[in-house]
Every structure is written in structure tokens, then in C-alpha cells.
Amino acid sequence: MSAFLEIWAGIAILAGAIVVGIAALGLIRLRDPFMRMHAATKAGVVGSGCLVYGAAWALGGGGVALDALIIGTLCVVFLLVTSPIASHALGRAAYVSGAPIASATVADALRGHLPRNLFDIAPQRTARERRASPSTPAGATIMSAQEIRAPQEYSAPQSDRLRVLTVWLAGGPHQDAASEFALGLARAHGAKLTALSAVDPGFAERPQAVPVGGLAWSQWLGDRLRLQQRERAAKALADFDARASQAPVDAVSRHAEGALDTLLPLAAGNDMLIVPAGIDRFGRKAADSDELAADLSARGAGPILRVQAARPIRRVALLIAGTPACGRLATTLAATGLWRDAKIAVFAARDDAQSLAGVTAQAALLRAHGWDASEADPIAADATREEIERRIAGFDAAVMAALAIRRSVLDALREDANTALAARASFVLLP
Amino acid sequence: MSFLEICIALAFFIVGLSTGAVAWRLIRGPSTADRAIATDMLGLLAICFAALVAAATGARAYLDIAFGIALIGFLAAVSFGGLLERASASPPAQEPGE
CATH class of the missing domain: 3.40.50.620 (HUPs)
Structure with a gap:
């Protein structure tokens, strides 16, 4: 029995050490911080877990030391609980601080979601230009709002009809006209303008019938489509922010993601919804009854102004x-x-x-x-x-x-x- | 020399090499995120060392040390992450001459 326990403990210790060694190798050889983090945390936890457990068995000296086993089990449990938190915080920080992403990465699912600041290789040597105002919101991942500017000198409303306006940043050929018109209207009426760059990833999540390659291919396709949606949304948001910063308008921009029905409450309580023409809720080109404006109208989203040209x-x-x-x-x-x-x-x-x-x-x-x-x-x-x-x-x-x-x-x-x-x-x- | 002792010696060797690798990454960088990740990994290696010492010497207290590091080691990574995020998002410091 004692020989068996010793061999068992020795194998666990050796296996743990080997996994830790592989993790360290990955930390050296992998090509960007995200891959390195993947190696360090996942393999590191399995490795140290095995090692601690092996040591707890070995401590019995031929028998079973119950207290050592309890401490070892607790140690492994805490590693499993805390390590995901640490790696998530580190990964998010790496992304936001602009750590480079290796070219082997196929899709960047966070693009348009989190800000990417400039990457600092050696802060003391490189003079870095940084964005004047961070474009995304503290602490928010999926849903976020940011105050662009709220000038004090512009407060006299010329009409009491339109107080709260929402412009839907859906992208497409008529988005510029819609944003421009919305800003002009908000300025003329002294209205509060919200720009909503909402993405409905619905169609991308549905597995599609792709003949060759099956599920992996259709997943890759879905990722790509979602990426394109987010890029469009990010571009429309940046365009709107640039326009709004030049106009004396009380404007707020926000990004949201979800099915159209869950997005609607975000646009609730406004006097009019301004929507660009020619685009559907997934950001694709569409005609008449498939359009976003028709979709929103059918869901009773209040007065909707579909803009084709200002x-x-x-x-x-x-x-x-x-x-x-x-x-x-x-x-x-x-x-x-x-x-x-x-x-x-x-x-x-x-x-x-x-x-x-x-x-x-x-x-x-x-x-x-x-x-x-x-x-x-x-x-x-x-x-x-x-x-x-x-x-x-x-x-x-x-x-x-x-x-x-x-x-x-x-x-x-x-x-x-x-x-x-x-x-x-x-x-x-x-x- | 029993099987267990050989295993522990080999494990010491491998974990020692790993520490060298992680230290290299910590010094080399190149980004701040890499250094933070290497620091996190150093914490895991410290747990390994404590457990190995406990197994090699039979001193049970070293297992408690491993437990302690596992318990609070992630706090360092989380605070590094928060610091990195805030530092990269803050506007640049003004030059004295401006």
C-alpha cells in the first residue's frame, strides 16, 4: 500500500512539473500576449494543481495524511476559482492597453467593443500619441453610454415638440445623411440626441447550411459576419462622434448588442427615431418591408423617420x-x-x-x-x-x-x- | 533513492528551468501585458516550489504556504490588470515646458 501511494504521488508530482514546464515553454515560444496568457494560466493551473496534490499524498510518509490532503484539495479548488479571474483581468487589460495580436489570430471578436489604446513597448523611449478622449466607457463591456458634450450655452429650445431624439447608427450608404440630419434637427429643436449603434447578431448565430466544411466553416462565417457588423457599428459611432464634437448639440452615443426586441427599450421614451434607409436590422442591404425602419415600425417603436437624403x-x-x-x-x-x-x-x-x-x-x-x-x-x-x-x-x-x-x-x-x-x-x- | 525522491528531484529540475524561462519573459517583455502575465505565472511557480519543498522535507507548513499563495496570488494579477487598463486610457502627461 505504501509503495503504491509513493508511486502515485511521484507520478502526480512529475506530471505536474512536466505540465508546468510546457506552460513555461509556451510562455517563451508563443507569439502574442494572449496566447502566452492562455499557456500560462491554463497549463499553469493544471500543473500546480497536480503538483500540490502529489505533494499532499507524499506527505503521508507511507500512510494517508488527512490534513495535508484537505489543504491540498483546498489549494487546488482555490486555484481553479481564482485563476480564471486573474487571466480574464489580464487578458482584458492586455487588449485595452493595445498589446499586439499575432497574425495567426483569425477573428477579433472584441473589435468595436473595447477600446484599443496605443501599445507601449518602452514608455521611456517612445513618445506616444494618445487619443484625446477615450472612446469607450469605463467598466462596461456590452452596453455602454458616453457623454460627448453637454454645452451650457445652448439651452433655448425653439420648439417644444421634439425633446428627445434617437438616431440609429446602422451603417449603410444613407447613414451620413441620417446622422447629419439628426444633428441638425437636434440643434434646431434644442433636443437631446442619443446615437444608438445597435447590432443584432441574430442571423450570424444561426448555423447555416454550408455544403463543404460543415459546422466549423459556418462558425467561421458567422464570426466574420459578426466582425463586419461590429466594424460597421464602430465606424458609424466614430463618424457620429466626430460630427457631434463639432456641433453644439447635447449628444450621447452608445453601443448595444442583442436581438431587436431587447434593443427597443433602449430607444424608448424618445419623440422620434431617425433611421437610415436601405439597411436591415442585421446591417445588410435590404429593400422596403425588410428594412430596419419597417421592422421598428412593426414593433411599435413610435414615430420613425427613415432618411435617404438630407x-x-x-x-x-x-x-x-x-x-x-x-x-x-x-x-x-x-x-x-x-x-x-x-x-x-x-x-x-x-x-x-x-x-x-x-x-x-x-x-x-x-x-x-x-x-x-x-x-x-x-x-x-x-x-x-x-x-x-x-x-x-x-x-x-x-x-x-x-x-x-x-x-x-x-x-x-x-x-x-x-x-x-x-x-x-x-x-x-x-x- | 526511492522512486518518489527521483520524481521530486526531476520536478525540482523542471520547475527550476521553468522559473528561468518565466524570468526571461519577465525581463524581455516586450509589452507590459507580457510582464504582468509572467508575474502571474511566477506566483504559480511559487506554489509549485512550496509544494515540492513540502514533499521533499516532509515539512507540512510548506503546504500551507502553497495554499496561502493560491488564495491571494490572483489579487496581484487583477490589480496589475486594472492598473494597465487605466494607465493606457489616461491622457498623456503634460510636458513641463508647455
């Missing part, structure tokens, strides 16, 4: 297309107080009595609120594409309930007035 607005179409939300169009416009100097043409895309009554009522409501609103002839339900184009030509902006109306499969083939307006109007206001 241009002055002279003529606005208020289109009633027969969906339930159409009843709220005039009240939505009145709530936002936009386009007071423009001519509003209220018309229906159908010629039934209910829609025509809606046209009369909504035009009257807008006139009562001081808009220059007039009623126009309805577009017939069987109008050809040319007729629709002719009717909507000349409108710069639109107020309507949906970016596209699809009642049947056949409708997908022809263009309705909503789709045509969504494609051409610079601004679309959705309820």
Missing part, C-alpha cells in the same frame, strides 16, 4: 393605403412638428368611401394644426406603374404607414404607391 422639403405626400396604422398618420406628423413650411398633399391609394373619409379627416386635422394641407385625388387600385410614377413625382417626403403593401403574392410583382414613394422620397415618416 434635402430641404417642399412637398410632402400623406398616403392612406388602407392599413390600420393609416389612421394615425396625421397625428404622427402633428406630434413631430416636421415640415411646417411644406405643402402637404393628402391622398389615398384606394378609392373606397372609408379611405376617402380618412383623407378628408386627416387633411382637416393637419390644417387645424397649422399645416398647409390639401386633399388630392386618390390613386386607383389598378393604376399602372406609369400612372403611379406620375402621381408621386415631385414629392420630397412621405408620411405613410408602411414601406410596401403586400396583400397577396401577386402584389410582389407590381409596384404600389408605397413602394414607389419609399424608393424616391428623401424622408419617410412612419407611425
Whole structure:
């Protein structure tokens, strides 16, 4: 029995020492601090754990020393508990302080999440330029907010309509127009502007049917897509920060990640949500009913302004297309107080009595609120594409309930007035 | 010389070499993060040494030392991490002439 215990203890001690030796070898040979940390902490814990346990067995001197075994077990347990904390803190610090990442690393999942400061090799020798203001938030990993500036001298609101605005930084070709317009609007109304660079990683998490390579390949693909999303978000955030730092606007920018339903509460309580056109909630190019604006509107995220180009607005179409939300169009416009100097043409895309009554009522409501609103002839339900184009030509902006109306499969083939307006109007206001 | 004694001697040799390797990384760097990681690893090596001494001499108190280091060794790594993060994020110090 005692010989067996001695051999058992000797093997444990030797195995532990060998693992520690491999960890030290990794610490020398691996190529960046993250790999070295991986070697040091994982192998180091297994190695020291084995060694301590072996020593506790050896202490019995042929028998079993219970107190030594208890201390040894406690030692291993504490190593297992504390070592992940230490390695996590060190890894995070290494990333934030800008330690180099070796080229063998395939994906940097933290890009856009944590700030990367300049890497200091020898602080006393290199004069380093550092970012004037750290772009990310203390202590936050996933969700974060940062005050850009809150100037004191700009406090007189010119309108009491829009007090809190949110601009969605989704990227895409129309993001610049949306950011610019949002800043201009916030400045004109003295509103508080929040820039939300929200990423919905949903589609990347779904395993996709990739023929060759199977799961690993699809995971790599998902990683890449998520990385691209985060890069886009980081770029839009940096662009917005640069713009906001030059404008006297009370602006806050934040980054968030999650499914769209969990992101919505972040945009709650605002008077209007400004969304760039042509992009869906995953940051991909999309058209009409797949767009982020349509998605948000369908989830009841309040007035949504879809921006395609920031241009002055002279003529606005208020289109009633027969969906339930159409009843709220005039009240939505009145709530936002936009386009007071423009001519509003209220018309229906159908010629039934209910829609025509809606046209009369909504035009009257807008006139009562001081808009220059007039009623126009309805577009017939069987109008050809040319007729629709002719009717909507000349409108710069639109107020309507949906970016596209699809009642049947056949409708997908022809263009309705909503789709045509969504494609051409610079601004679309959705309820 | 029994099997256990041979194992302990070999383990001393390997852990000693490892300490040299870690010390080399600690001196060489090149980044501050590397040095912090090497410091963390030195703590683990100290645990190994304490356990080995306990096994070699039969002095049970050395196992308590190993336990103590395992208990609080990670605090050094955590505070190094916090320091590194804050130091790299703070604005540069003003030159005296400016």
C-alpha cells in the first residue's frame, strides 16, 4: 500500500512539473500576449494543481495524511476559482492597453467593443500619441453610454415638440445623411440626441447550411459576419462622434448588442427615431418591408423617420393605403412638428368611401394644426406603374404607414404607391 | 533513492528551468501585458516550489504556504490588470515646458 501511494504521488508530482514546464515553454515560444496568457494560466493551473496534490499524498510518509490532503484539495479548488479571474483581468487589460495580436489570430471578436489604446513597448523611449478622449466607457463591456458634450450655452429650445431624439447608427450608404440630419434637427429643436449603434447578431448565430466544411466553416462565417457588423457599428459611432464634437448639440452615443426586441427599450421614451434607409436590422442591404425602419415600425417603436437624403422639403405626400396604422398618420406628423413650411398633399391609394373619409379627416386635422394641407385625388387600385410614377413625382417626403403593401403574392410583382414613394422620397415618416 | 525522491528531484529540475524561462519573459517583455502575465505565472511557480519543498522535507507548513499563495496570488494579477487598463486610457502627461 505504501509503495503504491509513493508511486502515485511521484507520478502526480512529475506530471505536474512536466505540465508546468510546457506552460513555461509556451510562455517563451508563443507569439502574442494572449496566447502566452492562455499557456500560462491554463497549463499553469493544471500543473500546480497536480503538483500540490502529489505533494499532499507524499506527505503521508507511507500512510494517508488527512490534513495535508484537505489543504491540498483546498489549494487546488482555490486555484481553479481564482485563476480564471486573474487571466480574464489580464487578458482584458492586455487588449485595452493595445498589446499586439499575432497574425495567426483569425477573428477579433472584441473589435468595436473595447477600446484599443496605443501599445507601449518602452514608455521611456517612445513618445506616444494618445487619443484625446477615450472612446469607450469605463467598466462596461456590452452596453455602454458616453457623454460627448453637454454645452451650457445652448439651452433655448425653439420648439417644444421634439425633446428627445434617437438616431440609429446602422451603417449603410444613407447613414451620413441620417446622422447629419439628426444633428441638425437636434440643434434646431434644442433636443437631446442619443446615437444608438445597435447590432443584432441574430442571423450570424444561426448555423447555416454550408455544403463543404460543415459546422466549423459556418462558425467561421458567422464570426466574420459578426466582425463586419461590429466594424460597421464602430465606424458609424466614430463618424457620429466626430460630427457631434463639432456641433453644439447635447449628444450621447452608445453601443448595444442583442436581438431587436431587447434593443427597443433602449430607444424608448424618445419623440422620434431617425433611421437610415436601405439597411436591415442585421446591417445588410435590404429593400422596403425588410428594412430596419419597417421592422421598428412593426414593433411599435413610435414615430420613425427613415432618411435617404438630407434635402430641404417642399412637398410632402400623406398616403392612406388602407392599413390600420393609416389612421394615425396625421397625428404622427402633428406630434413631430416636421415640415411646417411644406405643402402637404393628402391622398389615398384606394378609392373606397372609408379611405376617402380618412383623407378628408386627416387633411382637416393637419390644417387645424397649422399645416398647409390639401386633399388630392386618390390613386386607383389598378393604376399602372406609369400612372403611379406620375402621381408621386415631385414629392420630397412621405408620411405613410408602411414601406410596401403586400396583400397577396401577386402584389410582389407590381409596384404600389408605397413602394414607389419609399424608393424616391428623401424622408419617410412612419407611425 | 526511492522512486518518489527521483520524481521530486526531476520536478525540482523542471520547475527550476521553468522559473528561468518565466524570468526571461519577465525581463524581455516586450509589452507590459507580457510582464504582468509572467508575474502571474511566477506566483504559480511559487506554489509549485512550496509544494515540492513540502514533499521533499516532509515539512507540512510548506503546504500551507502553497495554499496561502493560491488564495491571494490572483489579487496581484487583477490589480496589475486594472492598473494597465487605466494607465493606457489616461491622457498623456503634460510636458513641463508647455
